[in-house]
Amino acid sequence: MSRVESRDAVRLDGTAASYVALQAQLPVSSDRQQTHHDAINYLPFIDGLRAIAILAVVTYHAIPGLLPGGFAGVDIFFVISGFLITRLINREIREKRFSFPRFLLRRARRLLPAAIACFVLTLSISYFVLLPVAFQDFGRSMVATILMYSNFFYYRISGYFSPQAFEVPLLHTWSLAVEDQFYITWPAILMLMMPRLSRASVLAIVTGILALSLTIAVKTTGVDPEWAFFMLPSRAWELLLGCLLGLLYTVPTRIWPPMFAEIAGYSGLVVVALSLALLDATSPMPGLEAVPICLGVAALIVSSLRHETSVRRALSLQPLVFVGRISYSLYLFHWPLLALATYWLERPLSPMEALIVVAGSITIAVLSWTYIERPFRGEHGRAWPNDRKFILAGASAAAALVFVGNAIKANDGWPWRYDGTVGKLLSQMSSSNPRRKQCDGAQNVFANDEYCNVGSRRRSSYDVALFGDSMANQWAPLLEAASRRNGWAARQVTHGGCAFFPGVELPVKDVKLRECAQYLKQALKFIDTNPGLKLAIVSAYWQMWKPRLDRDQLPRTRHQPIGAAIASYAGPKFENAVLQMIKVFRDRGIKVHIIGPVASQNFRMNCIIRAARDDLKFGSCGIAAEQARASLEPINAIFARAAANDPGVSYSLPLEFMCDSANCSPVIENVFLYRGDGIHLSHEGAELLSKHIHVPSLD
Numbered sequence: 001m002s003r004v005e006s007r008d009a010v011r012l013d014g015t016a017a018s019y020v021a022l023q024a025q026l027p028v029s030s031d032r033q034q035t036h037h038d039a040i041n042y043l044p045f046i047d048g049l050r051a052i053a054i055l056a057v058v059t060y061h062a063i064p065g066l067l068p069g070g071f072a073g074v075d076i077f078f079v080i081s082g083f084l085i086t087r088l089i090n091r092e093i094r095e096k097r098f099s100f101p102r103f104l105l106r107r108a109r110r111l112l113p114a115a116i117a118c119f120v121l122t123l124s125i126s127y128f129v130l131l132p133v134a135f136q137d138f139g140r141s142m143v144a145t146i147l148m149y150s151n152f153f154y155y156r157i158s159g160y161f162s163p164q165a166f167e168v169p170l171l172h173t174w175s176l177a178v179e180d181q182f183y184i185t186w187p188a189i190l191m192l193m194m195p196r197l198s199r200a201s202v203l204a205i206v207t208g209i210l211a212l213s214l215t216i217a218v219k220t221t222g223v224d225p226e227w228a229f230f231m232l233p234s235r236a237w238e239l240l241l242g243c244l245l246g247l248l249y250t251v252p253t254r255i256w257p258p259m260f261a262e263i264a265g266y267s268g269l270v271v272v273a274l275s276l277a278l279l280d281a282t283s284p285m286p287g288l289e290a291v292p293i294c295l296g297v298a299a300l301i302v303s304s305l306r307h308e309t310s311v312r313r314a315l316s317l318q319p320l321v322f323v324g325r326i327s328y329s330l331y332l333f334h335w336p337l338l339a340l341a342t343y344w345l346e347r348p349l350s351p352m353e354a355l356i357v358v359a360g361s362i363t364i365a366v367l368s369w370t371y372i373e374r375p376f377r378g379e380h381g382r383a384w385p386n387d388r389k390f391i392l393a394g395a396s397a398a399a400a401l402v403f404v405g406n407a408i409k410a411n412d413g414w415p416w417r418y419d420g421t422v423g424k425l426l427s428q429m430s431s432s433n434p435r436r437k438q439c440d441g442a443q444n445v446f447a448n449d450e451y452c453n454v455g456s457r458r459r460s461s462y463d464v465a466l467f468g469d470s471m472a473n474q475w476a477p478l479l480e481a482a483s484r485r486n487g488w489a490a491r492q493v494t495h496g497g498c499a500f501f502p503g504v505e506l507p508v509k510d511v512k513l514r515e516c517a518q519y520l521k522q523a524l525k526f527i528d529t530n531p532g533l534k535l536a537i538v539s540a541y542w543q544m545w546k547p548r549l550d551r552d553q554l555p556r557t558r559h560q561p562i563g564a565a566i567a568s569y570a571g572p573k574f575e576n577a578v579l580q581m582i583k584v585f586r587d588r589g590i591k592v593h594i595i596g597p598v599a600s601q602n603f604r605m606n607c608i609i610r611a612a613r614d615d616l617k618f619g620s621c622g623i624a625a626e627q628a629r630a631s632l633e634p635i636n637a638i639f640a641r642a643a644a645n646d647p648g649v650s651y652s653l654p655l656e657f658m659c660d661s662a663n664c665s666p667v668i669e670n671v672f673l674y675r676g677d678g679i680h681l682s683h684e685g686a687e688l689l690s691k692h693i694h695v696p697s698l699d
Contacts, residue, residue: 082242
């Protein structure tokens with residue numbers, strides 16, 4: 001699925017935010033001595049720090065711009081989490097009573113019940129609010145979250161700061177996955193090191209791993225900022241900074257004068273506040289710009305741990321402590337409610353609307369903390385229910401949600417929730433090329449000929465082929481219709497995310513770079529092994545490749561609208577890539593037909609549903625024709641020049657029959673032209689538009 005490659009909205013770590021560091025808050029055993037140890041080790045100022053983090057994140061999400069760096073609350077939570085959990089593990093290992101299964105059970109009791117409640121509530125609301133494509137994505141994301149790989153999932157489909165992310169209900173769970181992945185391995189590492197190595201050696205190794213992770217973060221924020229943002233290798237240093245504190249400060253002795261502690265506390269507070277105010281969506285996080293806020297949190301922890309400083313007293317105030325104690329539930333529930341409200345209204349929330357949603361989130365968080373979190377973790381006694389029943393119930397609930405998520409995914413977002421004209425349109429919105437799985441991709445260029453051969457059966461060579469990325473794949477109905485009509489042997493040679501630009505280094509992410517190189521290799525081999533190829537139909541996501549090839553930097557901000565600032569001019573690198581692509585075919589005597597860009601839509605679904613139900617015109621639900629033509633004209637002009645200079649080159653511009661004088665409608669002749677992203681065509685939409693595209697003959 002294509003997404004604008006900027007970043008968007010949700011950075012608090014539910015796992016970090018949620019994990020209460022003291023054994024007093026984690027059901028370790030029913031042993032009275034254990035409970036006594038837990039009570040002694042409770043640190044109220046930690047909940048005060050959690051409160052600062054959650055309030056910053058909620059503010060950032062609810063009223064964008066009010067606190068530009070509020071998303072860095074997740075960085076605060078990572079440091080806190082590393083400190084608290086390592087402190088607990090360190091103590092238990094040294095006392096020879098650490099149990100990895102018991103550690104995982106404590107985490108499950110702390111995190112799973114409220115998370116399942118959040119998923120059930122979000123699923124219930126999404127059933128009525130999300131349209132099929134968005135609901136299908138929700139099902140996929142729910143499975144990814146429960147199976148602890150949602151950071152990988154969102155890395156592939158959505159930027160944290162992209163505009164669309166503000167309508168993704170479970171985007172915030174990426175951070176749960178990061179911490180879960182970390183804590184699956186970290187206790188095992190400590191168990192291996194601590195009994196065998198000196199304390200100095202352990203600290204040196206942890207410091208080395210921290211430095212390596214920070215180096216990875218710094219390097220990847222400049223190369224692939226989304227990977228750096230979502231992935232554990234570049235995030236681990238923040239957790240490890242807290243882990244170092246947990247290893248260092250195990251004995252309750254004062255190591256510096258009270259005045260130094262006061263200075264460190266105030267300094268840490270100032271650094272955290274400045275970071276939250278000065279960081280923004282363009283900051284290369286979690287690289288060097290994340291270092292100050294993490295060090296500020298470390299200073300606050302260290303200064304407050306051994307001294308009763310004024311900052312510690314402020315952080316231990318009961319209102320802040322209470323907010324910190326409900327921070328996990330507040331984190332879980334506030335984002336889905338904000339995202340679903342934004343999706344339903346099809347616009348950003350007003351400050352008053354956002355405050356109402358946040359107030360509702362706080363109410364739900366208090367209820368969740370009181371009736372779900374506390375009983376399950378046994379805060380006032382034995383945890384409920386017993387461990388065996390909890391494991392059975394938790395596993396069953398998780399499995400049920402995975403089953404439902406997969407059912408939503410497999411059944412196209414359950415379009416049967418709508419009937420009549422609306423149901424028909426939404427069903428079309430979920431449709432795509434049925435041959436894609438077998439016929440798209442470098443691995444399929446020479447595979448599945450029985451299925452991928454359309455028109456006449458191929459003999460020694462194909463006559464026609466379709467080249468390009470997913471925007472070419474969507475034109476499979478055109479290829480099939482033209483081939484059947486003219487008796488051609490044809491097939492698609494496409495690969496999602498990879499345009500056919502031979503001889504051009506594609507500016508894509510590392511993993512995609514390998515895919516695209518393989519696709520170009522296989523596509524060129526296909527051309528050479530089909531000497532009878534007479535016509536190449538080429539399409540691509542031109543609006544995306546132009547700025548990539550010309551190195552136009554799009555602003556990384558959540559306020560960037562879909563399709564904006566994409567084609568302000570057609571620079572020489574993009575045009576040269578197009579001409580090079582044409583030359584590859586023309587040197588072999590192959591005609592080229594280029595299908596130009598489709599107008600990207602930021603359509604309003606509620607408008608479309610009302611128009612369908614009330615038999616109104618759909619044009620007003622789309623974008624202005626003038627805007628669409630102006631943004632795409634520079635790209636279309638390149639195709640016109642290429643065709644004017646070579647009679648073997650022709651082109652079609654879908655925009656000409658998608659737009660009238662006023663609007664580019666998302667629905668034409670009661671056919672929904674687009675898939676849910678507003679970029680790709682639906683299968684029925686491509687079939688309809690194909691009737692207006694006239695490909696040249698083979699003569």
